[in-house]
Amino acid sequence: MKRIKANKLIYLVTLILAAFLTSCGEEGINNIQSNDPQFNMDKFEENLRDSLDGATVGYVYAINLNGQLNRSGDSGFARTSLDGQILQSTTKRMNIASITKTITAAAVLQLLERRGLTIDSLIAPWLPADWNLGTGVGSLTFKSLLTHRTGFNSANSNFDATLSFNALRDSVATGCINPQTHLYQNMNYALCRVIVPALWKGLPGSPSIGEMNATSASFFYRLYIQQEIFDKIGVLNADCISPAGEQPTLFYTNAANTPGVDYGDWYMICGGGGYYLSAIDLANFLANIRYNNDILSAVNRNIMRDNYIGWSENGTLNGAHGEYFNHGGSINNTGPAGGNQGNMRGLIIQFPNDVDLALMTNSEIGADVSIRTVVFNAYENAWE
Numbered sequence: 001m002k003r004i005k006a007n008k009l010i011y012l013v014t015l016i017l018a019a020f021l022t023s024c025g026e027e028g029i030n031n032i033q034s035n036d037p038q039f040n041m042d043k044f045e046e047n048l049r050d051s052l053d054g055a056t057v058g059y060v061y062a063i064n065l066n067g068q069l070n071r072s073g074d075s076g077f078a079r080t081s082l083d084g085q086i087l088q089s090t091t092k093r094m095n096i097a098s099i100t101k102t103i104t105a106a107a108v109l110q111l112l113e114r115r116g117l118t119i120d121s122l123i124a125p126w127l128p129a130d131w132n133l134g135t136g137v138g139s140l141t142f143k144s145l146l147t148h149r150t151g152f153n154s155a156n157s158n159f160d161a162t163l164s165f166n167a168l169r170d171s172v173a174t175g176c177i178n179p180q181t182h183l184y185q186n187m188n189y190a191l192c193r194v195i196v197p198a199l200w201k202g203l204p205g206s207p208s209i210g211e212m213n214a215t216s217a218s219f220f221y222r223l224y225i226q227q228e229i230f231d232k233i234g235v236l237n238a239d240c241i242s243p244a245g246e247q248p249t250l251f252y253t254n255a256a257n258t259p260g261v262d263y264g265d266w267y268m269i270c271g272g273g274g275y276y277l278s279a280i281d282l283a284n285f286l287a288n289i290r291y292n293n294d295i296l297s298a299v300n301r302n303i304m305r306d307n308y309i310g311w312s313e314n315g316t317l318n319g320a321h322g323e324y325f326n327h328g329g330s331i332n333n334t335g336p337a338g339g340n341q342g343n344m345r346g347l348i349i350q351f352p353n354d355v356d357l358a359l360m361t362n363s364e365i366g367a368d369v370s371i372r373t374v375v376f377n378a379y380e381n382a383w384e
Contacts, residue, residue: 039382040384055254056345060279064354090279094249094276095344096346098272099327109304114199136151154187190269193217197216229285235277240267240270240274251363322352324351324352326348329344330371331343331344344360345364347371359375
């Protein structure tokens with residue numbers, strides 16, 4: 001009798017518990033099972049805006065959740081009243097600077113896969129035949145190029161002088177110093193402007209590509225990016241040229257009485273920088289390189305992350321919730337007298353909880369606070 005009563009009691013408790021869990025629904029079950037902090041998207045956005053309002057001339061952002069645009073916003077001016085006032089907008093394109101590198105990396109990985117090559121393949125066969133290869137260049141791999149381990153001796157300033165076709169040719173002829181040592185160089189990705197057309201040449205569906213020169217390298221690099229990346233995700237007429245028919249976003253210091261700077265067209269020096277895209281465009285790109293195979297295969301997505309190709313080096317943003325894959329963009333313009341004339345700050349980032357962010361400002365942030373610091377703090381403090 002006691003055993004029968006005990007069984008009945010267990011049965012009744014089971015029924016009551018099942019009814020309770022059913023009434024709670026899935027959300028109730030999750031709340032019962034875990035007291036871990038939960039990410040609050042509203043708080044994340046609020047934290048971003050609180051850090052940027054009043055600290056920049058203008059900013060724009062777009063946030064994805066699970067590969068879909070979740071929210072976006074803008075504040076301030078693309079051009080102040082000194083330059084014919086235009087408000088910032090999430091759909092207005094501006095120079096994204098080094099965020100271009102992530103786009104270029106995706107293009108190179110596509111082409112390597114199409115050719116049956118790997119990131120450990122040599123770059124030398126894809127350089128112009130009439131270029132002289134300096135010491136060490138013959139042993140450089142795509143991985144060394146795309147992770148800034150070439151040892152090319154090139155500055156990260158005076159872009160017209162260091163990123164032009166002739167400047168790239170001369171740096172290759174000079175050769176490498178301490179290859180395999182990480183040294184961030186715009187030249188590494190600008191060189192992809194020459195390599196992308198060479199890799200594309202002769203593949204099914206490619207145009208007729210002749211010998212590489214300054215003009216053809218720029219044209220076919222940009223054509224490939226448009227056809228094989230942007231067209232596939234509905235980003236139309238993207239280029240390293242300020243959009244026609246509209247006044248370009250200008251770049252400022254935070255001094256209210258300082259006119260803005262137009263950095264002009266970068267189509268002859270692009271690859272490591274120079275694409276004009278909006279926050280919405282960048283969020284679209286981020287979603288498509290993460291959640292489907294339209295741009296990158298699953299294999300290439302893993303290669304990109306595992307080797308920090310198109311992403312900043314390991315450790316640039318590790319937080320309480322994992323590793324935050326990111327790449328920044330920054331332009332500083334110094335005048336003839338050495339004074340600061342205008343700045344751009346930008347960041348794309350993929351968080352582990354299926355949140356992506358594209359953020360750009362057209363001035364420094366406050367007393368030149370790091371944009372990574374702003375985003376990191378906004379995210380970390382959005383968990384409740």
